[in-house]
Amino acid sequence: MRTSHRHSLALAASLLALAAAGALTAPEALAQERDTLRLGMQLEPPMLDPTAGAAAAIREVTYANIFEGLVQIAGDGAVVPALAESWEVSEDGLVYTFDLREGVTFHDGTPFDCSIVQFSYERAVAPDSTNAQKGLFEPIASTECPDPYTAVVTLSQPSSRFLFNMAWGDAVMVAPSSAETNKTNPVGTGPYRFARWVQGDRVEMTRNADYWGDAPAIENVVIRFISDPSAATAAMLAGDLDAFPNFPAPEALPQFENDDRFTVAVGATEGEVLLSLNNSRAPLDDVRVRRALAHAIDKQAMLDAVQNGLGTTIGSFSTPASPGYVDFSDAYPFDPDQARALLEEAGAAGATITIQLPPPAYARRGGEVAAAYLQQVGLNVELVPIEWAQWLEQVFRGYDFDATIVAHTEPRDLDIFARDEYYFNYASEEYRETYQRYLAATDQDEQAQIAGELQRILSEDQPAVFLYALPKIGVWRADLEGLWTNQPIPANDVTEARWAR
Amino acid sequence: MSRYLLGRTIALVLTALAASLVVFVAMAVLPGDPAAIILGTGARPDTLAALRAEMGLDQPVAWRYLEWIGGFLVGDLGTSYTYSVPVADLVAQRAAVSLPLAVLALVLSTLIAIPVGVYAASRRGRAGDVATMGVAQVGVAVPNFWLGLMLVILFALTLGWLPASGFPGWEAGLLAGLEALILPALALALPQAAILARVTRSSVIETLGEDFIRTARAKGLSGEAALWRHAVPNALIPVVTIMGLQFSFLLAGTIIIENVFTLPGLGRLVFQAIAQRDLITVQSLVTLLAISVIVVNFLVDLAYAALDPRLSRGGAR
Numbered sequence: 094m095r096t097s098h099r100h101s102l103a104l105a106a107s108l109l110a111l112a113a114a115g116a117l118t119a120p121e122a123l124a125q126e127r128d129t130l131r132l133g134m135q136l137e138p139p140m141l142d143p144t145a146g147a148a149a150a151i152r153e154v155t156y157a158n159i160f161e162g163l164v165q166i167a168g169d170g171a172v173v174p175a176l177a178e179s180w181e182v183s184e185d186g187l188v189y190t191f192d193l194r195e196g197v198t199f200h201d202g203t204p205f206d207c208s209i210v211q212f213s214y215e216r217a218v219a220p221d222s223t224n225a226q227k228g229l230f231e232p233i234a235s236t237e238c239p240d241p242y243t244a245v246v247t248l249s250q251p252s253s254r255f256l257f258n259m260a261w262g263d264a265v266m267v268a269p270s271s272a273e274t275n276k277t278n279p280v281g282t283g284p285y286r287f288a289r290w291v292q293g294d295r296v297e298m299t300r301n302a303d304y305w306g307d308a309p310a311i312e313n314v315v316i317r318f319i320s321d322p323s324a325a326t327a328a329m330l331a332g333d334l335d336a337f338p339n340f341p342a343p344e345a346l347p348q349f350e351n352d353d354r355f356t357v358a359v360g361a362t363e364g365e366v367l368l369s370l371n372n373s374r375a376p377l378d379d380v381r382v383r384r385a386l387a388h389a390i391d392k393q394a395m396l397d398a399v400q401n402g403l404g405t406t407i408g409s410f411s412t413p414a415s416p417g418y419v420d421f422s423d424a425y426p427f428d429p430d431q432a433r434a435l436l437e438e439a440g441a442a443g444a445t446i447t448i449q450l451p452p453p454a455y456a457r458r459g460g461e462v463a464a465a466y467l468q469q470v471g472l473n474v475e476l477v478p479i480e481w482a483q484w485l486e487q488v489f490r491g492y493d494f495d496a497t498i499v500a501h502t503e504p505r506d507l508d509i510f511a512r513d514e515y516y517f518n519y520a521s522e523e524y525r526e527t528y529q530r531y532l533a534a535t536d537q538d539e540q541a542q543i544a545g546e547l548q549r550i551l552s553e554d555q556p557a558v559f560l561y562a563l564p565k566i567g568v569w570r571a572d573l574e575g576l577w578t579n580q581p582i583p584a585n586d587v588t589e590a591r592w593a594r
Numbered sequence: 595m596s597r598y599l600l601g602r603t604i605a606l607v608l609t610a611l612a613a614s615l616v617v618f619v620a621m622a623v624l625p626g627d628p629a630a631i632i633l634g635t636g637a638r639p640d641t642l643a644a645l646r647a648e649m650g651l652d653q654p655v656a657w658r659y660l661e662w663i664g665g666f667l668v669g670d671l672g673t674s675y676t677y678s679v680p681v682a683d684l685v686a687q688r689a690a691v692s693l694p695l696a697v698l699a700l701v702l703s704t705l706i707a708i709p710v711g712v713y714a715a716s717r718r719g720r721a722g723d724v725a726t727m728g729v730a731q732v733g734v735a736v737p738n739f740w741l742g743l744m745l746v747i748l749f750a751l752t753l754g755w756l757p758a759s760g761f762p763g764w765e766a767g768l769l770a771g772l773e774a775l776i777l778p779a780l781a782l783a784l785p786q787a788a789i790l791a792r793v794t795r796s797s798v799i800e801t802l803g804e805d806f807i808r809t810a811r812a813k814g815l816s817g818e819a820a821l822w823r824h825a826v827p828n829a830l831i832p833v834v835t836i837m838g839l840q841f842s843f844l845l846a847g848t849i850i851i852e853n854v855f856t857l858p859g860l861g862r863l864v865f866q867a868i869a870q871r872d873l874i875t876v877q878s879l880v881t882l883l884a885i886s887v888i889v890v891n892f893l894v895d896l897a898y899a900a901l902d903p904r905l906s907r908g909g910a911r
Contacts, residue, residue, distance in 0.1 A: 140676065292677055
């Protein structure tokens with residue numbers, strides 16, 4: 094690099110020629126890269142500590158790869174043992190006794206035992222906690238350690254969701270010695286250890302030689318961040334990446350489906366795309382108007398336009414991937430006449446509705462489709478594209494909106510319609526009471542049955558127009574196996590990934 | 595000359611301070627709470643308050659400005675809200691991508707534009723002129739992001755010579771780094787070269803009509819020699835002006851190209867930081883960019899003086 098300025102130009106020119114020639118050796122490089130998995134993600138995580146931020150991208154890098162909780166969500170959505178080998182729940186549903194795995198260490202050598210469980214849970218509920226899902230830990234009254242490998246967690250009230258919640262990325266185990274630096278140097282117990290983060294470009298991980306469980310098949314993982322959908326398509330086609338588990342360009346899929354080099358895996362997520370409505374603002378405070386909107390929009394056509402036809406239309410706040418799902422997708426068939434009649438009856442014909450559209454394509458493109466249908470039934474629609482920061486401030490916290498299109502990707506989040514304060518401004522006593530019964534139910538069948546009742550109430554009230562279940566579109570090399578097809582929780586669990594021989 | 599320099603330096607500092615204030619105020623009135631963005635939709639009010647306190651957002655606005663600009667003046671750009679690392683480190687990392695990219699683009703556009711412009715001027719009105727200026731006309735109209743995509747389709751997807759996007763880092767080797775920068779640099783350079791070639795052409799044509807060229811020809815110089823020895827050096831002043839403007843544009847305007855090629859450069863950092871309301875990073879970065887534009891303009895002025903001795907004498911007035 095130490096050339097004089099006079100020569101640097103000539104050097105650059107000759108390097109250009111070399112660069113073109115160097116590409117000829119690419120096939121050899123490919124063979125070496127079989128011990129490296131190169132994964133693409135659309136959004137870069139702002140930090141790498143899932144206990145200090147809400148971004149799904151944090152989990153998509155670290156969940157199950159770097160960090161582990163007592164329990165974990167598997168690719169099929171089941172709660173499975175992780176750092177707890179097994180657990181018992183008391184009759185009254187208040188006391189959870191976890192048997193912890195022995196001989197587990199963090200990547201920096203810190204041993205894992207019950208004091209870590211205590212530290213992690215107490216840190217999450219501390220007054221100065223910055224855990225984005227502090228609410229998950231609220232039922233915890235105490236965490237006790239009768240011996241180093243037994244953790245006894247006592248709840249203040251039974252919560253049928255507790256175990257599932259403790260499998261979220263926000264509830265992973267962190268050590269006191271590394272908790273403060275996990276944002277930039279995550280230290281967990283998982284099968285991969287963090288190696289390097291080139292901000293703006295990629296995160297690198299390497300296999301953890303001291304892992305307690307089965308070692309992953311692929312030694313290195315490089316996760317690159319490519320926000321632009323056409324750049325993502327190009328990177329896959331050019332062979333710069335091995336997999337894009339959440340592929341952002343559904344319109345490019347036929348290209349991959351017709352190419353033997355790639356596998357296209359379309360699965361389900363727990364995400365629902367909603368036309369969320371402000372239930373306290375006229376004319377949307379009238380259930381007839383909300384039902385009219387549901388009749389007015391052809392959900393399948395929207396799915397075709399926005400997601401290339403992938404995904405499933407829904408009619409309430411649940412997806413086929415969720416336990417206790419009931420199909421309400423036909424509750425409000427596409428029927429513009431019915432919609433007009435309902436609007437007429439409610440005295441809302443010709444009303445004006447503003448729809449706030451955050452940046453993702455499902456919102457921006459979906460908003461145009463929705464506007465076209467709503468105009469057909471005589472409504473005036475104004476579309477307002479906004480940034481996430483504005484959306485959070487105006488819509489989500491300020492409740493200053495008529496309607497917005499947004500995906501709710503948290504798994505099993507029926508509780509949001511039961512909250513006293515939430516941006517829908519939906520206040521249904523019936524729903525809240527039913528939700529309390531849902532939480533108290535300890536029997537799985539009873540829980541599923543009450544979940545169905547909750548969905549029925551939401552379908553009738555339409556506090557939001559429930560559009561469709563967000564598909565998970567994965568594209569990866571045909572010789573790659575072991576990635577998740579469904580996405581029950583935001584994650585890119587690569588621990589099972591391997592090359593087919 | 596020294597009084598001129600002193601005056602320019604004071605103006606430079608005042609402009610930079612004004613820019614910092616404008617940037618700070620703009621970010622302060624922009625809706626969006628950085629803490630809310632980090633904690634998302636599940637956050638409780640007490641968690642938000644705890645994070646805001648941790649980030650110093652509970653302080654009065656005026657105090658936050660003074661704290662930031664005070665640190666800025668002694669070289670402490672603060673700590674990024676989103677990345678939790680010093681902004682200075684982020685800027686240094688990103689500048690290692692953006693500066694070589696901008697310089698490479700500027701070099702490429704100059705290497706292409708000046709010969710093409712001079713050639714067109716020397717063939718004025720003939721086929722060569724019409725053809726090159728026709729191409730340049732198209733080049734001016736082509737948006738650089740579209741050109742970038744076309745280059746990716748040709749060189750990365752069809753020929754497989756170069757990576758489609760991303761940057762491996764300089765530690766992966768100079769060659770790997772340049773491989774990643776060539777396509778974006780070309781995408782940036784070609785439209786710039788088109789503009790520059792047109793400016794060069796008209797400037798050379800104008801100079802060729804001057805008396806001193808006729809004198810040079812009259813004393814027996816060949817057309818070629820008169821062109822290169824007398825016309826081109828004298829025609830360079832407007833070209834340098836445009837190059838100066840272009841460099842500022844390249845530095846601040848790489849946002850789109852860096853997104854198309856997913857390069858971890860300054861442009862992409864600004865873009866992400868604004869979307870994430872990483873206020874401290876935006877403030878420091880935009881102020882730095884403003885300073886660099888001011889400094890480049892300053893250097894362009896000095897370059898005039900070098901190219902045309904009359905200007906430096908006039909500059910001391």
